[in-house]
Amino acid sequence: MEERFVLGIDVGGTNIRVGLVDEQFGLHEFKMEKTANITADGNTVENLIELVKKYLAEHAEGKQVVGISIGFPSTIDKSRRVILSTPNIAGLDNLNIVDVMEEKVGIPTFVNKDVNMLMLFDMHHGSIPEDGITTGFYLGTGLGNAISINGELLIGKNGAAAELGHIPTRDGESLGKCGCGNTGCMELFASGKYLQHLCDTCFEGTFIGDIFEKHGDHEIIHKFVHDLALPVAAEINILDPDYIILGGGLTQMKAFPKDLLEAAIHEHARKPYPEQNLKFVYSVPGQENGVIGAGIHGFKQLDRKAGN
């Protein structure tokens, strides 16, 4: 049988990454370009469609592309067709991207939240079984979270499940409003955005990429890492997961204190269980991860459509 491919796309606030994923989840023709290239003139959707068409014409000639699968940094509706809100990219919201893409490109299209795609990659890469509960914590500019229960990504009534960064606290109230409009959200202090704030206000002159190496022993940084553990431990105490994936830009920074983070998670996990049986898996850094994860999602959805 002719080899089949899914066109995987990872739309980020800074870069768009594209590639063809085969059925063994190998990646081909990986390309990356600036997100600004498609948003600058205000026609984000039209430009995204053009990008897809151009990519297919240049890199997929003669190949059987059976699906398009796109990860967005967005809230997506329960049907996984409509983008509801995208804080960092203009021109995508309230749009049935699946209908538009299928009409203009003519290939079955699937979309999901970017962190869901990342976790599908991490589960594949780490040989994590689908049975059981896996939680993914992506500590980046914000606080991303994905939950898989027996191979099903948790989506929720409105498609807004696993918004872990918006756990309310009293501590965060002094930090102004969250991007969601509320005050007190954990993401206000458990995120890369807050680390940048600490860097600017407490460690003037330090490049953020060096902050753990230069100031990792400082009590402010200790408290920051400790606070990152709070939402993670909260979710662990609710779900008692089989696997805990830790990833995102913060965990991949130079000299990031993994030991300190894990110790703080243990400190706040309920005793004796789940605390005595936590299984941490770290994401491996990779520009391609979200594209491969999107490909995995695409093949899974195609299998489901076919009734397998």
Ligand SMILES: [Zn+2]
């Ligand atoms: Zn919030």
